[in-house]
Amino acid sequence: MFRRNKNDANTHPLSEMFNRHYWLQIGLIALSIIIGIACSAWVIKGSLLKTALEQEMDHYWMRIERNPNADLPDTKNLYGYRWETETPPMAFKHQVLKAGVHRIFVDGKERMTVYGEQKGQHVLLVFGESNVNKIVWMFGLAPLMFSLIVLYSFLWWSNRRARRYFSPITRLANALEHIDWAHQNKEASPFQGISTNGNMEAEYLKQALEKYHQVLNDFINREREFTGDVSHELRTPLTILKGNVQLCQSRYGNDKSLSRISNTIEDMQLLVDTLLAIARNTTNTLTAEQICLSNIISELVGDLESVGQTKGIEILVQYDSHEFPRLIYPSMTKMVLSNILRNALNYSQGTHIHIIQRKNSIVIADNGIGINMPNDSKVQELSASQLQIKAKGHGIGLQLVQKLCNQLGWRVELFDRQYYLNTHPHLQLENTTGLIVVVYMN
Structure with missing residues (x-):
């Protein structure tokens, strides 16, 4: 009568729509976070750090004007090199130093630096970029990841709630779609085993479908009984007529009129069988x-x-x-x-x-x-x-x-x-x- 697939709820278009929208939301949020982090890193490393290093260099030259023996910056995030000869230290001997903010290899890593010359002094300030990555992680990626986890959890919970209310409707639609009316048992309902999970609208829909199924099933059974009776009532007189025509042909010979009557009776029998097959939707039996x-x-x-x-x-x-x-x-x-x-x-x-x-x-x-x-x-x-x-x-x-x-x-x-x-x-x-x-x- 009706075969229920365990994966029907997941393969039905309604479920596919919710799943598609759910994963689309997750994908868009993840994409926005990646773009946000990339933009944040670019702003921090490209604009803010460049401005900060230039200001650090200007501040250092101001200190030199007040005190020619002022020390270089030496903090966790910023340190520097200073020399008065034209030849740079061994660590920068093979580096091409240009005034301004640039990225060069320092201590085996490519770091952001600012280089300047004034009154015979050469100064190179180096920013500890590893600390910037930690700052980006602590104040950028970590909060975003936490927000993502919270948001995904809410989406998962809302999706579960939506499935709770729409899954019964999906299963009812699947049951209605897979009813085999040709082999339907009038006492069986394909909607009986479907739980509505407390969804009142789905429960009302289930009751209406069961009532509709019962009425339609009764009508189909009455139609089948009627066509069966009509088939019997039509075939019986045609069979009697055909037998009498054959008897007349054997007694009076193969008369043209009797042959025409016999052919008409055969056509009528064929017509009855065909019309009944169409009415019963069983033309495959022809x-x-x-x-x-x-x-x-x-x-x-x-x-x-x-x-x-x-x-x-x-x-x-x-x-x-x-x-x-x-x-x-x-x-x-x-x-x-x-x-x-x-x-x-x-x-x-x-x-x-x-x-x-x-x-x-x-x-x-x-x-x-x-x-x-x-x-x-x-x-x-x-x-x-x-x-x-x-x-x-x-x-x-x-x-x-x-x-x-x-x-x-x-x-x-x-x-x-x-x-x-x-x-x-x-x-x-x-x-x-x-x-x-x-x-x-x-």
Whole structure:
């Protein structure tokens, strides 16, 4: 009846939406933190430190003016070198020293320095950059990480709360989506085992779905029982008629009228089986055969020849010379073509009906009065609800043809005869009023 997947709650679009938004928030927050830290490091190391070192150098020259023997800065974060000769100390012998703030190798590491010359003195101040990294960590990264942990925890808690309220709805949607109505047990409900976790809205929805399921299931069972009874009631008289016709044929010989009655009874039995299969949605039980479509067309023309003679309408057929057998359902195919042909015979009020067989389509053209199409269009896809049909016999036939074509995967279009012949000049037909029906096969 219904198979429940343990991962349904995680694979349902609603759950995927929440998960996607949840991880999108986390990704955006993480990206903003990385950008924030990078910007902070750039500002601290690039702008603030440069300004601070330049000010330290200016302050040192001011001290030298007041006291030529003033000591160099010597703190945890700043220390310096001073010499009066043109040759720098050994540690900077291979370094190119330029006035201003630069990064050079000092004590085996690339550090930020500021170099200046004044009154024969050369001064190089070095900033202990490792301490800056600690400052960035302590006052930048650590607080941000703490904020991130708090924020992620809140998002995780809110996501859990959201799942608590929306997971029942997701499971109810999955249960409704996976109901197998063809094998449904009328006493079983696919919603019984779903817990709503105290969500009142989900509980009301569950009760409504269970009630709807029960009503719909009862209706389906009544429909199945009815179609079963109708099937039995229709088959019984047809079987009796067929037996009596066979008895008459054995007694009076193979009379043409008896043969026609026998063929009609067989068509009726086939029609009953097909209609019941469509009503029960079990068309897969019908038998498909590898046959030529021309055989069905010629059989139909033979069956309807007497009707055409009574109406004064001649049926002309152009078969496909390069036809090949195709896998089709003979009963449904015969019903589609039979309904179209009977409508043309009964209501076209013309003198000729042309049946033109093509590779993947069949053209049925009459030279009658045609029909009025909505909005003065010249072509209309088959839909009885959209066509302005006044003849009483077209509606049921078109609805049946439409349903059968949907089952077969075919498409039917109705054309104004003159419009179709103008757009398809290769058809050697008289350009008169009428209707052309084209059946497009897969």
